[in-house]
Amino acid sequence: MSRCALLIFAAASLAAAEPSQSQELTDLYFGEAKYFANQGLNFEALERLDIELAQHRAIDEPQLDSLYPYVDDAEFSVGDFELRYRMHHRAGRAIRAVLEGDVDEVVRNEAAYRLAKIHFQKGQYSEAMSALARINGEVPKAIRDDIEFLRANVYLAMGEPERAVDILGDLQSDDDLDGFIAYNLGIALLEAEQFEQAYRQLDAAGRIKAVSEAEKSIRDKSNLVLGTIMLETGRYAESRQYLDRVRLDGPFANQALLSAGWASMSAEQFDRATVPWGILAGRDSTDFAAQEAMLALPYAYSRLNVHGRAAENFGRALDEFGAEVGKLDASIESIREGKFLTALIREEIRQDKSWVIRLRSLPETPETYYLMELLASHDFQTGLQNYLDLEELRKKLVAWQRNFDAFDDMVAIREEHYEPLLPVVDSEFRGLDSRMKVRLEQHKLLEQRLQAMLTAPQPEFLATREEQQMLASIERIESQLREGYEANDSDLLERVARLKGRLIWDIHTDYYKRLDAFDSHLRELRAAIDVLETQYQQYVRVRQAASHSYQGYLEPVTRMRTRVRESLDKVNTLMARQGRLLEVVAIDELVARRQRLDQYMEKARYALANSYDRATQARLEGVAE
Amino acid sequence: MLQSIRAAFCGFLLSVCFTGVSADELSQQQMRSLDEQVQEVKTDVLSIAADLGRLEERLLYPSNTQVAVFVSVPDGTYRLDSVQLEIDGEPVAHYIYSFKELEALQNGGVQRLYTGNVPTGQHNLNVTYSGKLENGKEFSSSDQFVFDKTVRPKMLGLTLAAANSGSKGIQIKDW
Numbered sequence: 001m002s003r004c005a006l007l008i009f010a011a012a013s014l015a016a017a018e019p020s021q022s023q024e025l026t027d028l029y030f031g032e033a034k035y036f037a038n039q040g041l042n043f044e045a046l047e048r049l050d051i052e053l054a055q056h057r058a059i060d061e062p063q064l065d066s067l068y069p070y071v072d073d074a075e076f077s078v079g080d081f082e083l084r085y086r087m088h089h090r091a092g093r094a095i096r097a098v099l100e101g102d103v104d105e106v107v108r109n110e111a112a113y114r115l116a117k118i119h120f121q122k123g124q125y126s127e128a129m130s131a132l133a134r135i136n137g138e139v140p141k142a143i144r145d146d147i148e149f150l151r152a153n154v155y156l157a158m159g160e161p162e163r164a165v166d167i168l169g170d171l172q173s174d175d176d177l178d179g180f181i182a183y184n185l186g187i188a189l190l191e192a193e194q195f196e197q198a199y200r201q202l203d204a205a206g207r208i209k210a211v212s213e214a215e216k217s218i219r220d221k222s223n224l225v226l227g228t229i230m231l232e233t234g235r236y237a238e239s240r241q242y243l244d245r246v247r248l249d250g251p252f253a254n255q256a257l258l259s260a261g262w263a264s265m266s267a268e269q270f271d272r273a274t275v276p277w278g279i280l281a282g283r284d285s286t287d288f289a290a291q292e293a294m295l296a297l298p299y300a301y302s303r304l305n306v307h308g309r310a311a312e313n314f315g316r317a318l319d320e321f322g323a324e325v326g327k328l329d330a331s332i333e334s335i336r337e338g339k340f341l342t343a344l345i346r347e348e349i350r351q352d353k354s355w356v357i358r359l360r361s362l363p364e365t366p367e368t369y370y371l372m373e374l375l376a377s378h379d380f381q382t383g384l385q386n387y388l389d390l391e392e393l394r395k396k397l398v399a400w401q402r403n404f405d406a407f408d409d410m411v412a413i414r415e416e417h418y419e420p421l422l423p424v425v426d427s428e429f430r431g432l433d434s435r436m437k438v439r440l441e442q443h444k445l446l447e448q449r450l451q452a453m454l455t456a457p458q459p460e461f462l463a464t465r466e467e468q469q470m471l472a473s474i475e476r477i478e479s480q481l482r483e484g485y486e487a488n489d490s491d492l493l494e495r496v497a498r499l500k501g502r503l504i505w506d507i508h509t510d511y512y513k514r515l516d517a518f519d520s521h522l523r524e525l526r527a528a529i530d531v532l533e534t535q536y537q538q539y540v541r542v543r544q545a546a547s548h549s550y551q552g553y554l555e556p557v558t559r560m561r562t563r564v565r566e567s568l569d570k571v572n573t574l575m576a577r578q579g580r581l582l583e584v585v586a587i588d589e590l591v592a593r594r595q596r597l598d599q600y601m602e603k604a605r606y607a608l609a610n611s612y613d614r615a616t617q618a619r620l621e622g623v624a625e
Numbered sequence: 626m627l628q629s630i631r632a633a634f635c636g637f638l639l640s641v642c643f644t645g646v647s648a649d650e651l652s653q654q655q656m657r658s659l660d661e662q663v664q665e666v667k668t669d670v671l672s673i674a675a676d677l678g679r680l681e682e683r684l685l686y687p688s689n690t691q692v693a694v695f696v697s698v699p700d701g702t703y704r705l706d707s708v709q710l711e712i713d714g715e716p717v718a719h720y721i722y723s724f725k726e727l728e729a730l731q732n733g734g735v736q737r738l739y740t741g742n743v744p745t746g747q748h749n750l751n752v753t754y755s756g757k758l759e760n761g762k763e764f765s766s767s768d769q770f771v772f773d774k775t776v777r778p779k780m781l782g783l784t785l786a787a788a789n790s791g792s793k794g795i796q797i798k799d800w
Binding site: 028030031032034035036037038039043046047050051054066085086087088089090379380382383386389390393396397400403407410411538541542545548549553556557560563564567570571574577578581584585588 | 652653655656657659660661662663664666667668669670671673674675676677678679680681683684687689690695697725726728729730732733734735736737745776780782800
C-alpha cells in the first residue's frame with residue numbers, strides 16, 4: 001500500500017460515523033439497541049436488534065409492528081453495529097441484503113455507500129468502486145459529500161490521483177470534512193505530480209481554521225508533510241516555516257521538532273538546530289524522535305565547536321540509552337511472562353477511550369512503554385481489539401455456564417412445588433368443570449326459550465312454581481270431578497273453572513311484565529357467566545403456566561449448555577493463538593527498538609570519545625597560544 | 626556522523642510518521658486469518674445470546690405475568706440523575722445514571738429499567754425521578770399511573786422530560 005493511501009485511510013478513519021443522534025422515541029427494542037450502541041456496547045446492541053428484526057420478519061402483518069416505520073433504519077443500524085463490532089463479513093451481508101431488497105432509491109443509495117465504505121476499509125478498492133457505481137438517482141443530502149470524498153479516496157488508493165483531484169477540488173465547501181478534504185487534495189496533487197499546486201494546497205490545509213482535535217491534528221499533519229518535503233528538496237527556510245506551525249503539544253510535535261532541527265542543520269544554522277532538539281531531547285525518553293534528538297543535539301554542539309558540552313550530552317545520551325535498554329529488556333521479559341496480555345484485559349484500565357495511552361503511564365506495565373507506535377498500527381490494533389473482544393465473549397460464556405446451574409435449580413424447585421399439588425387441583429377442577437358445563441347448558445336452554453317466546457308468546461312458561469302447582473292441583477280436581485261426574489257436581493266444576501280462569505288470567509295478563517323480568521334476570525345471569533368464563537380461562541392459563549414453568553426445559557437447556565461449552569472452547573483456543581501472536585509481534589518490535597538503541601549507543605560512544613579528543617585538543621591549543 | 630544520523634532520521638520519519646510500525650507480512654496474514662475466525666465465533670456467540678435471551682424470558686418472565694418499564698429522555702436540556710419505580714407501593718427499581726448512560730439516552734437510546742412479574746389486573750406504577758436543570762437548579766418529581774395487566778406482556782414506555790413549569794414531566798405510553 002502506498003504511503004499516500006495510508007495517509008488517506010487515516011484521514012478517512014477520523015471522519016468515521018458517530019453514534020446515532022436520533023432523539024425520537026421509536027420502537028422500544030430498537031431504542032434499547034441504540035442505548036447499548038451509544039455506550040459502545042456493540043454486542044448487546046446487536047443481540048437486541050437481531051432479536052427484534054427476526055421477530056419483525058416473522059410476523060404476518062409487519063405494518064402493525066411498532067418497528068415497521070423504522071425498519072430500514074434498523075437494518076442499517078445492524079450493519080453499523082456489526083462494523084463497530086468488527087464483523088465486516090456480516091456487516092457486508094446485511095448491507096447487501098438492503099441493497100438487493102425492495103427498497104426505495106434513497107435507501108438503496110445509502111446502502112451502496114456503506115457497502116463501498118466497508119470494501120474501502122478492507123482494502124478492496126475495485127469492489128468499493130463497483131458499490132459506488134450502483135449509486136444513482138436521488139442521494140440523501142447528508143451523505144452526498146461523504147460519497148464523493150470516499151470516491152476520491154478510492155481513486156487515490158487505486159493509483160488514479162488525477163480523478164481524485166477533480167473530485168476533491170469540487171468538494172472544498174463542505175464544513176465537516178474541510179480539513180480532511182484540503183489535506184487529501186494536497187496529497188492527491190502530490191501523487192499526480194502537480195508539485196507546486198500540491199505545495200500551495202498543503203500550505204492552505206496547514207492554515208485552516210480548526211476547532212476540533214481531529215481538525216487540529218490534520219492541520220498539523222499537513223504542515224509536517226509539507227515541511228518534510230521542503231526539507232528533502234533542500235528548501236530549508238520554508239521547511240522550518242511549515243514545521244514551526246505544528247503545535248508543540250500535538251501528536252506530530254516530536255517529528256516536527258526533529259525535522260525542524262534538521263532543516264536548520266542543513267542550512268548550517270547549527271545554533272538554531274539546538275532549540276527544537278533541546279526541547280525534544282528533554283521529552284519522553286522512550287519516544288523514537290526524542291532518542292534521536294539526544295544524539296542530534298550534541299552533534300549540533302560539536303558543529304558549533306562547543307565540544308565540552310557535546311561530550312557532556314553524548315555522555316548523557318549514553319546513560320539514557322543504557323537505561324532504556326534495561327527497560328526494553330524488562331519489557332521483553334515481562335511479555336514473555338504473559339504480563340502484557342494480563343495488563344491489556346484489566347477492566348479498570350479500559351473504562352475510557354484513551355485506555356491505551358493510560359496503560360503506558362502505569363508503572364506496573366513496563367511492557368507497554370515502547371509499544372505505542374505498534375499499538376497504533378492497524379493490524380496490531382485489529383489483533384488487540386479481537387483479543388479484548390474474545391476476553392469479553394469468554395466472560396459472557398463463563399457467566400452463562402453458571403446461569404445454567406441456576407436454571408436447573410429453578411426448574412427443580414418449581415417441579416418439586418407443583419408436582420404434588422397439580423393432581424389434586426386437577427381433580428377438583430374436573431368436578432367443578434362438569435358442574436359448570438351443566439349450568440352453561442341450562443343457560444343455553446333458557447336463552448333459547450327466551451328467543452322462542454319473543455316470536456311466539458308462551459305465558460305458561462313464565463308461571464311461578466306456586467302457580468304451576470296450583471294449576472296442576474286444579475287440573476287434577478277437574479279431572480277427578482269429570483271422571484265421577486254427578487249432577488250436583490256442576491257447582492264444584494264451575495268453582496274449579498273459575499279458579500282456573502283466575503289463575504290463567506293472572507298468568508296471561510302479567511306475561512309481558514314477567515317476560516321483562518325474565519329477560520333482565522337472564523342478562524344478569526349472562527354477566528355472571530362471562531365472569532365465570534373469564535375466571536375459567538384464567539385458571540386454564542395459570543394451570544398451563546404452572547406446567548410450563550418447569551416442563552420442557554431439559555432439552556433446550558442441555559442444548560444451550562453444549563453450545564456454550566463448544567463456543568467457550570473455541571474462544572479459549574482463539575484467545576491463546578491471538579495472544580501468542582500479539583506477544584510475538586510485540587517482542588519483535590521491542591527487539592528491533594533495542595537493536596536500534598544498541599546502534600545509537602555505539603555511535604554515541606564513538607562521538608563521545610571524539611568530542612573529548614577535540615575538547616582536549618582545543619584546550620591544549622589554547623594553552624599553547 | 627551527520628549522514629548516519631540523517632539516515633536514521635529519514636527511516637524514522639517514514640516508518641512512524643507515514644506508515645506506522647506494522648508486524649511483518651507473516652504476522653499480518655496470521656492476524657487476518659485469526660480475524661476471520663474471531664468474526665465467526667462472534668456470530669456463534671451472538672446467536673447463543675439471542676436463544677438464551679428467549680429461554681430466560683420464557684423461564685423468568687412468562688408473558689402472562691411479564692411487565693417491563695422502559696425509560697427515554699426527550700432531549701438534552703437537563704441532566705437526569707436517578708429514577709425510582711414502585712409497583713403497587715413496592716419499590717422495584719432504583720437507578721442512578723452515569724454520564725455515559727445519560728448521553729446514550731440523550732442520543733435516542735431507550736433503557737429497559739425494569740422487567741418483572743405481576744398478576745393480571747390493575748396495578749399502580751409510581752415514578753420518581755430527579756435531576757438538574759440547565760440553570761443549575763436541582764429537582765425531583767413524581768407521578769402515579771394505573772396500568773392494566775392482561776395475559777399479554779405489558780410494555781410501558783416512560784418519557785422523562787425536565788420537570789419545570791413548561792414541561793409535561795413524565796409521560797407514559799403503553800406499548
